[in-house]
Amino acid sequence: MIYPVTKDPANAGEIIYLDIKDVVFVESDNRSVIFHTIDGTFYPLIPKIITLESHLVPIGFRKLDRTNLVNIHKIRGFDEHRAVVFFEPEFTNNSKFATISNFEKNQVRKQLRxxxxxxxxxxxxxxS
Known part of the structure; x- marks a missing residue:
């Protein structure tokens, strides 16, 4: 199994894909999980949106509200009244969508279009 990790507990560094078979032991220290291999110490990527944001923004994700990061390359529609974006050009009641905060909607309205x-x-x- 491959697991995304970094070399620092804050997960601010580069993401490394660690093969769990290389882990010699797992430790819990100060509310952090630490993977130890013969060659180093690694911290599992914490699945918090704030942590992921710094890693995903460079590849096209944008925080459109406090609960989501949206891949801007996948946005196909925008409902300004409901403050949501869609990922299909023709959207239905079953279409996936992500919400946009009013602040972000006002900031990125032109960019969204x-x-x-x-x-x-x-x-x-x-x-393409």
Missing amino acids: EWIETNNKEASDPS
Whole structure:
């Protein structure tokens, strides 16, 4: 099994994919889990949105409200009245969506339209 880890307890460093078979023991210290291998000490990536944000922003994710990080390359629609984005150009009651805070909606309204236009164009272009 491969597990995402970093070399620091705050998970601020580069993500490393550690094979659990290389772990010689797991320790709990000061409310942190630590994986020990013969060659080093590793900290499992904590699945908190704030931790993931720093790692995912460089590849196109954006925090649109306090509960989600959205891959801007996957946004296909925007309902301004409900303050949600969709990931399909034709959305239904069963479509996945992510909410947008009012603050973010006002900040990124123009960008959202540009992202949607670009993403829908790329999705319809068979050469991309």
